[in-house]
Amino acid sequence: MNFEIIPAHDLSLAAQAATFTEAFDGYVGGSFAMDAAGLGRFISLQGAHLCHSRFARNAEGLCGFGYIGRIGESSRLAGMGVVASARRGGVARGLLLHLLEEARARHDRLMVLEVIEQNPPACALYRREGFREMGTLCGWRRPAPAGEPAKAGRSGALEEISLAAASQLPTAQEFPELPWAICRHAVAKMAAGRAYSSGRAVVVIGDPAVAGPLRVHALASTETGAPDWVAMKEALAAMLALHHAREFFAPPVFPEEFGTKLFAPLGFAREPLSQFLMQREP
Structure with a gap:
């Protein structure tokens, strides 16, 4: 694995926002130009927790993230992205597996997520890792x-x-x-x-x-x-x-x-x- 996974709470909101913006540039659901204040609002509205959220970092810097929210024994992947230069290098899968392992350690009974149907690579990743479709939104x-x-x-x-x-x-x-x-x-x-x-x-x-x-x-x-x-x-x-x-x-x-x-x-x-x-x- 040519990247490390670090807690979101160890990073400034400005650094997280820059990675978020880069990862969602040209996204099928729309691009997001995020600054620290905007990311703070996103985290709050999505019910995400920095103590459970993680970032990936390679030799070039921050390259991916997964924000996790939690209610009771259910976790939710509230947002996930990888910057273009690091895609197809195992970052998304590595992050996802790490987040699932931490959910197991917390004794969570479920992890849920929403993924845009018109984003085939993301849908394929989640299916390969055992996620089942519960319905269309x-x-x-x-x-x-x-x-x-x-x-x-x-x-x-x-x-x-x-x-x-x-x-x-x-x-x-x-x-x-x-x-x-x-x-x-x-x-x-x-x-x-x-x-x-x-x-x-x-x-x-x-x-x-x-x-x-x-x-x-x-x-x-x-x-x-x-x-x-x-x-x-x-x-x-x-x-x-x-x-x-x-x-x-x-x-x-x-x-x-x-x-x-x-x-x-x-x-x-x-x-x-x-x-x-x-x-x-x-």
Whole structure:
């Protein structure tokens, strides 16, 4: 092995950010120009922990990374990348195996990750190392109505609640079965946004005061047991009515069932990129 693996907490955020930016240059999911402050926000929003995250370093310097988040006995690979000059040299596999070994040492029962379906080399690596596809995650978009901006619609039974309150509600689906990005733990990490309850459902969106498309961050049934898709659809419909003149989008972190039962019936169109939700026992 012509590289060493070192703890992320031994490195400055600026050095980590430079490696992150280089690794994601030209990435199929979009390039990221990251500085120390931006990386700090990324780490927080992704629920990653520097004490469990690792970097690879070769003779030329930092060449790869794997950020790990952890809830209970489940670990999540929250971000992984290798700089172009070090690819096809075993860095990604070496990092992954090292992270899995550390998860075993912590007695974790599961490691999960999301990988863009349109990134065949990454998908192949995870499959070779025993990760199984648990489902496809899709993105959705609903354009703003054409013509004159419409007045805000009625919010129906929507009741605004705090992000903290939304993050504490029990939901029918939980992490790790539900992707991290739309689970209540991720809602607790949001810096800004609006949360609403509606009957037996909760919906979380971005800040409406910010111009541009409104992101759907989370949509959940607040009853244990089977998800109440009817309640979730009614909550989303009420949100669309409340901000009728706005474009809405949901990034590719929602399982396919959300699309067929919620987004498509309400006028959303599927986006080109998709992800696989994958997991394996360490």
